[in-house]
Amino acid sequence: MTTATPEAGESALRQTMVVGNWKMHGALQANADLLRSLRAAPPAGCAVSVCVPFPYLAQARELLAGSQVAWGAQDCSMHEQGAYTGEVSARMLGDFGCRHVLVGHSERRRLHGESDAMVAAKAERALECGLTPIVCLGETLEQREGGQTEAAIGLQLDAVLHLLGAHAARMVLAYEPVWAIGSGRSASAEQAQQVHALLRARVARHGIDAQSLSILYGGSVNPANAGDLFAQPDVDGGLIGGASLQAADFQSIIESAPRH
Ligand code: PGA
Numbered sequence: 037m038t039t040a041t042p043e044a045g046e047s048a049l050r051q052t053m054v055v056g057n058w059k060m061h062g063a064l065q066a067n068a069d070l071l072r073s074l075r076a077a078p079p080a081g082c083a084v085s086v087c088v089p090f091p092y093l094a095q096a097r098e099l100l101a102g103s104q105v106a107w108g109a110q111d112c113s114m115h116e117q118g119a120y121t122g123e124v125s126a127r128m129l130g131d132f133g134c135r136h137v138l139v140g141h142s143e144r145r146r147l148h149g150e151s152d153a154m155v156a157a158k159a160e161r162a163l164e165c166g167l168t169p170i171v172c173l174g175e176t177l178e179q180r181e182g183g184q185t186e187a188a189i190g191l192q193l194d195a196v197l198h199l200l201g202a203h204a205a206r207m208v209l210a211y212e213p214v215w216a217i218g219s220g221r222s223a224s225a226e227q228a229q230q231v232h233a234l235l236r237a238r239v240a241r242h243g244i245d246a247q248s249l250s251i252l253y254g255g256s257v258n259p260a261n262a263g264d265l266f267a268q269p270d271v272d273g274g275l276i277g278g279a280s281l282q283a284a285d286f287q288s289i290i291e292s293a294p295r296h
Contacts, residue, residue, distance in 0.1 A: 052266070087109060126167055137167050172254070174217075175188040189234070218277060228265055229268035274289065
């Protein structure tokens with residue numbers, strides 16, 4: 037693949053990150069309040085980003101300009117450009133100044149039929165355009181109860197690793213068990229650590245410096261459970277849905293993140 041800054045041996049700096057996923061929520065006035073409160077309390081030692089709906093990217097860009105808080109989108113097309121009505125390309129997002137883009141969120145996989153191969157192609161488009169893809173993966177409840185967690189996330193991860201090759205070092209991974217998303221039932225800190233360690237080991241087997249990769253946990257993170265989750269050695273922060281819409285909760289989650 038060709039990328040904006042392509043070099044083999046490249047790696048993103050592993051860092052603590054807290055990323056908000058607004059999903060399909062928001063309105064101009066409420067967003068303005070939320071974004072202003074975020075920029076008023078700049079994080080120290082923790083990267084913070086918000087992934088907002090496309091129409092609000094301009095608002096995020098304006099209200100977060102000059103702050104420590106980054107912003108991005110929740111999806112991009114697997115295609116570079118062309119007759120794909122309704123799609124938004126990674127190049128457009130990069131052009132506009134997005135830093136991050138979520139790819140492969142379970143809601144996209146489940147509700148919009150995105151396959152592992154499509155998700156990998158989206159991650160590749162993002163890297164080509166200088167964006168950091170936050171690649172989401174996770175098992176369903178059925179898979180977990182059937183002892184298939186490792187196999188399920190392994191397939192999702194391998195598709196991305198095979199396509200991106202050495203460039204995979206520049207992605208961020210987000211482990212989001214499907215059963216934990218929006219359910220109020222987070223994975224326990226031990227469950228999260230176990231899967232994060234598996235993911236890191238699998239990345240390392242592909243010859244990538246897995247110790248430099250940030251792996252976030254997502255799924256019902258809230259101010260009460262964030263500290264335990266983030267204290268795990270292989271959990272580098274979180275991808276936060278519902279709680280990222282409440283300024284006080286999001287701020288409190290950010291404060292729970294270990295500082296490096
Ligand atoms: P949640 O969502 O925090 O509301 O569970 C997380 C996500 O879907 O990214």
